[in-house]
Structures are given as C-alpha cells and as structure tokens.
Amino acid sequence: MPPQSAPFPPAFIPGKTDALIVVDVQNDFLPGGALPVPKGHTIVPVINRLAHLPFGLIVTSQDWHPSNHISFKTNHQNGLWPPHCVADTCGADFPKNLHLPEHALHLFKGTQSDQDSYSAFGAQTKAGLLLDAVLKQHGITRVFVCGLALEYCVQATAMDAQKAGYTTVLLTDATQGLEADPSPALTACQAKGILLYSGLQLHTSCPTR
Numbered sequence: 001m002p003p004q005s006a007p008f009p010p011a012f013i014p015g016k017t018d019a020l021i022v023v024d025v026q027n028d029f030l031p032g033g034a035l036p037v038p039k040g041h042t043i044v045p046v047i048n049r050l051a052h053l054p055f056g057l058i059v060t061s062q063d064w065h066p067s068n069h070i071s072f073k074t075n076h077q078n079g080l081w082p083p084h085c086v087a088d089t090c091g092a093d094f095p096k097n098l099h100l101p102e103h104a105l106h107l108f109k110g111t112q113s114d115q116d117s118y119s120a121f122g123a124q125t126k127a128g129l130l131l132d133a134v135l136k137q138h139g140i141t142r143v144f145v146c147g148l149a150l151e152y153c154v155q156a157t158a159m160d161a162q163k164a165g166y167t168t169v170l171l172t173d174a175t176q177g178l179e180a181d182p183s184p185a186l187t188a189c190q191a192k193g194i195l196l197y198s199g200l201q202l203h204t205s206c207p208t209r
Contacts, residue, residue: 013205016056019140021131021161022047023061023120023147023154025098028091030148034084037149037176041095046174047146048099049203057138058101059131061120061147061157064092064108071116087111107131119156121164132164142167146199150177151185158194167195174199 014020028034030041051058063085065071073079085092087108094100107123110116117123121131135143143166145158154175162168170189177185186196 014053014055014144014202016054017139017141018055019057019059019135019138019143020050020053020055021059021061021120021143021145021147021157022051022100022104023145023157024063024085024149025060025094025147026062026085026091027093027095028063028084030095034082034091037178038180040148040176043146043148043174043176044095044098046171046199046203048097050144050146050171050174050199051100051104053203055144057135057140058104059120059134060094060100060104060106061123061131061153062092062094062106062108063110063153065110066113068113069110069116070114071110085110105134107134118153119160120153121157121160135166140166142169144169144171144197144199144202146171146174148176150175150182151179155185155189158189159192162192162194168193169195169197171199171202172196 029037064087065085067086068075070076071079071081072083073081074083107125109123123131143161145154147154158168158170
C-alpha cells in the first residue's frame with residue numbers, strides 16, 4: 001500500500017503565499033508521446049480544478065530541449081531517454097485539455113544541449129529568472145507540487161523545494177509515475193519532510209475564486 005495522504009486542517013486552504021507548481025505536463029509525457037507516463041492523462045482534470053483555487057501563484061515547468069540534448073540516447077552514449085520535448089515541437093507543448101489561467105508563469109528547463117535538469121528548480125523564465133527567485137519575488141512560503149513523472153521530475157522538484165525552505169506538499173492524485181507502485185518515491189519524499197495530500201480533496205475542501 002502506498003503511503004496515505006495526510007488529512008490537513010482548514011489552515012491548509014491555499015492562499016496568497018502558496019504556489020501551485022505543475023511539473024512537465026507535456027504531450028511527450030502523455031500516452032502516445034515519445035516518453036509516455038502510464039495513465040499520465042488522468043491527472044489533467046485534477047490539475048484543471050486545482051488551477052482555479054486561490055493560489056497566490058501558479059507556475060509550470062517544461063522540458064524544452066535542443067534536438068542534440070545530452071539526455072537523448074540517440075545522440076549520446078550515456079543518454080538515458082529517447083528524444084522528447086524538443087523545443088517548439090508539439091511534444092513539448094501542453095495538452096489541449098490542460099486549462100491553466102492566463103496569469104500562470106511558465107518556466108523552461110534543459111534548454112542547453114549539455115545540461116539536464118529534472119527539478120523545476122533548474123527551470124527559468126524566458127527572462128532567465130530561476131524558479132526559486134520567482135517564488136521569493138511573489139512572497140511564496142509554501143508550494144503544492146504535482147505533475148509528471150513522480151519518480152523523476154516531480155520528486156526532484158519537491159525535494160528541492162523542501163531543501164530550499166518551503167513547506168512542501170506533494171499532491172498525490174495530481175501526480176503520476178512511471179512505476180506501477182508509487183510507494184518508494186512517496187516514502188522517500190515523506191522521509192525528507194514533504195507532506196502528501198490529495199489534490200482532489202484540496203479542491204473539494206476549498207472555495208474557488
């Protein structure tokens with residue numbers, strides 16, 4: 001059995017010092033994509049509902065790779081993955097059924113051919129501002145993390161957030177992993193002090209804007 005999401009008190013209703021971080025919900029990581037996460041599409045409706053809650057900030061991260069990126073096994077002997085999320089391609093785009101507000105901020109990672117980044121804390125705005133700086137700029141003290149894939153970019157993002165001093169909540173039903181059993185990744189997150197919670201529960205317990 002995977003670790004259970006914690007029942008949070010009403011104080012956990014998101015507000016102006018809370019951020020929703022949507023990690024790598026891109027076409028290439030969905031069924032039919034170049035590097036699909038099984039059942040990855042099932043989290044999109046949950047994220048759509050979360051995006052209408054009163055978070056102080058909503059940010060996304062996207063892999064945005066050059067075609068000769070170091071992580072591609074077709075290009076490099078030590079590459080781990082097939083080509084995916086090449087910049088300005090359909091695979092790097094959000095799915096059409098992901099509905100985020102216009103004020104959401106979009107950050108990009110893995111943009112240099114010789115550098116890879118799983119964590120959204122390695123992502124930058126087009127102006128070159130890193131995620132941590134964006135969060136501090138908006139007065140964020142707590143982050144709610146969701147997206148794809150649990151064992152890689154989501155876990156790395158949550159752990160970096162916790163390490164950076166943010167109260168960190170991993171939204172379990174707005175996250176999907178490559179492995180059938182999410183327990184090892186979730187247990188590893190809990191061991192670092194990351195809280196587990198259900199995004200759908202958060203949605204049903206909070207007023208919308």
